[in-house]
Amino acid sequence: MGTQGITEKDIADFLANTPGFFERHAELLASVQLTHPHSARAVSLQERQAEMLREKIKGLEFKIIEMIRNGQENVAIADRLHRWTKRLMLTAQPAELPAVLTQELRHQFMIPLAGLRLWDVAPEHAGAEFAQAVSQDVKSFAASLSQPYCGVNSGFEAARWLSGEEGAAANASSLALIPLTLGAQPGQSIGLLVLGSPDPTRYTAEMGTEFLSRVGEIASAALSRLAPQNGAGKGAGAESTQP
Template sequence: MTESTAERQQQEIELTAADVANYLRSHSDFFVNRPDILYDMELPHAPANAASLLERQASVLRSRNTELRHKLNELVGIARDNDKLFGQIKNLGLSLLEANSLNELGANLKQVLALEFELEHANLFVYKSAATPATHITLSSPRDLQVSLRDLLRGNRIICTTLRKTEMSFLFPGYSQSEGSAILIPLHYNQDLGLLAIGSTDPGHFNSNMDTAFARYIGDILSRRLLHLLA
């Protein structure tokens, strides 16, 4: 046996499965001109059941394709929901701009939240003792709300949480269900202006995991319009 032959045999002995796998990855067309090798190869698909390498590869590709379609459908659904939400908030903003009084502001707000967003309860608290009492707003003060809601008011933070019946009844006069949930949106623009409370009879509808970006946007629009009407 020559030295070169011995060296080749030694190299063949030291060749590992990882080496073969790396080579095949680097030469993805290896089997194109070697169908005889491909036909002889089998991979165990399950105990007592084998599938050819080509069938296995096709199965993996189909699985990945299905996964990508699901992800694409999910992204399309999210985009569709966001587009709908943007239209709803646009209609809300226009409705608030059309209000010429505090009472009309409260009425328009409740109407759009009920019709566009299908929200069951809403109440606009206004911090203005000199304002004229009205049907669609609630005149209050930061102190009164703090006494009744306690740690639910945390500066300008938006709070989404489950509430007891007593808390729901305070926020939404006439509320007759058991516990529910609400989102509390502080209204602030150069000063504390009030609080927008939106509620649901479903205790889990508003929760701490919710994204509050759109709620903040609603609060910003409402705060600016509210300041203008209070001037």
């Protein structure tokens, strides 16, 4: 039979569909020579297969190392979140919560800048720095957020609340804006937590926000102690005036 018209695919298909071929022609395995992937020298098929197996094992080792490293990082993050949450729970005076929250957040997670503002707080907290007036645009923006916003600082009003490393507040290139809510719905906003960094890549639009959402939930729960009547908002007061 002639070989004219036979392609490499035909040969490959034949070998794939004829598993006993090399058992009947074992001498071919020793005679096949392949080019070494990292040099110009020729190697036997067995040596090439061994090299491929070593490369596969090395790739699996790298994946295992990466999994271990990710696991260790997750444990470290969980520990920091635990310490931060515990510090909030141990803060006896509600008026001290905003400062403790931002300071410990910066310390535990090595965040250069942090700040927050709350609105509709209890009357005894109305004069505090964290309750200073903000524009209606900020309130509307916070109420519209269903998840934290991450991105460049394009002149956000909230960037002016930042405090932290000396001189860094004026150079906050990237921001994370986290809505603080009194209830489960995003529209029930009571404030806005802002994190900042001089590094423009620290907070980007592409990054995941699940962890920041958890931070917002814990912060909201802690700061709800500053709301009027332990969390009863203006809406509850309005209902009591109805005939």
